[in-house]
Amino acid sequence: WAGQLSPQDYETFALPYQQRVVRQVKETHPDTPLILYISGSAGVLELMGKSGVDIVSLDWTVDMAVGRQRIGTHLGVQGNMDPCALYGSKDFIRDRIIDTVRKAGKTGHIMNLGHGVLPTVPEENVAHFFETAKNVDKLL
Structure with missing residues (x-):
């Protein structure tokens, strides 16, 4: 629930305990x-970087390129x-994976969703996501 906090409250009520x-x-x-994941x-x-x-781990509400820029290159990113x-x-799905990987940069990225798989997503789409992500280097 740390994503529900203001930056000031996160720094007071979450960050010291995470550290x-x-x-x-x-x-x-x-x-x-x-890995630190906070939805929202x-x-x-x-502050998460501290x-x-x-x-x-970035959720889907932040563009990967912007998130990478804000966090810096000294940390890995996921999502x-x-x-x-x-x-x-x-x-x-393929195009979104390629876009995410390109924006994350050449190193230090774990391709993943910004949160879990939703219960009604067709299983064949989940399988396609994983197969594409595993072979994304061939698509770039």
Whole structure:
């Protein structure tokens, strides 16, 4: 629910606790990459980067290129395709994947949806998403 907070409240009520969790995990598992996902995070992206995680997951409400610019290149990014895009045609899904990957840059991106798969999405579209994402280098 951190995405419901103003940046000031996020900095007060969420960020210190996220930093604490990240520190504690890194003390005992220093090689484990940590990802921070907050739905509705557009207002706190820069602050999310201060949590100490390795990867910031972007939901679909922020353009990947803008999110990447706001977070910087020192952190990885994950996401951020709109889950509703999986209701589109196979060509539409492919084009959205290509667009997202291009905007994310050449390194440090985990292709993913900006949130989970919706229950009524056709399974064949989900399969197409994964197959296309796995082979996106051949499409660029």
